[in-house]
């Protein structure tokens with residue numbers, strides 16, 4: 524029996540979650556965002572299970588090429604855009620769309636003759652202040668893209684990205700939508716703004732294309748709501764096993780730094796998973812794990828290869844029992860809260876030591 528950590532992926536949940544997206548945004552096309560190795564779930568596996576999406580969004584050019592080499596024929600958008608002339612030519616060769624967020628990219632496009640025209644998505648910065656043109660530059664860039672010979676550009680799209688969509692009632696969201704409308708209302712093109720949070724909370728953000736990421740993995744983008752409340756199914760369940768059970772006395776401490784002290788005699792289960800597997804070291808005392816359907820609290824610091832949970836004196840746990848760290852019955856959103864991070868980071872950071880199994 525293996526005692527290494529296992530990430531079990533309920534790949535059928537992808538289909539279900541994609542259907543939820545269609546139900547919520549029936550008039551929009553869906554760009555499934557699968558950057559960062561499919562949010563840690565495996566790029567190609569995710570793409571194949573989301574093959575009904577209208578397009579894929581990735582951050583890195585290698586990811587886009589990898590999808591093409593594997594035979595994926597859907598529209599693919601490079602969310603960070605090309606960096607130089609060579610990358611642009613590569614995108615054209617592989618028929619990959621590019622985000623255009625910088626005037627330098629417009630200049631590169633103007634100075635090259637591509638083998639075939641590409642589709643570009645001009646990005647307006649409506650308040651995120653990360654990638655994107657400010658309004659004045661956006662209009663200039665748009666005119667130059669439109670003026671360009673059709674041998675380099677086939678279609679132009681307009682897009683923007685929310686800064687605070689995970690806070691549902693933040694007035695910034697409304698302001699960003701209004702600003703996007705203001706600067707794109709006269710443009711005859713397809714438009715896109717919504718990430719998962721926009722899709723779930725702001726119908727007016729749906730437009731022609733929605734760009735869900737995290738919800739496709741069954742995870743809620745909101746800190747105070749979990750995926751099940753949106754009828755999403757979690758894809759990833761991270762589990763390991765109890766590798767030892769020991770009795771400790773009142774006043775004994777557990778783990779590095781004596782970070783937790785027993786208030787009474789108790790039994791501790793040592794679980795074969797740690798930050799070397801991607802379980803967050805910052806998970807605090809009391810973070811729940813699931814053994815035999817019951818919750819037990821993490822105690823002491825998470826180590827590289829193991830962590831400890833407090834069983835109490837009255838329990839049925841045995842060495843070899845399966846321990847669920849997040850997923851089925853234990854939302855990763857909840858664990859993220861205990862680890863002072865967001866669920867995105869937890870699923871992205873599962874390391875290569877963990878065995879991935881499809882179910």
Ligand SMILES: *Cc1c(COP(=O)(O)O)cnc(C)c1O
Pocket residue numbers: 556558602684717718719720734735736737738744
């Ligand atoms: C990551 C990303 C998304 C998806 O965001 P989620 O919160 O995971 O739904 C959409 N659009 C852009 C530009 C992104 O970078």
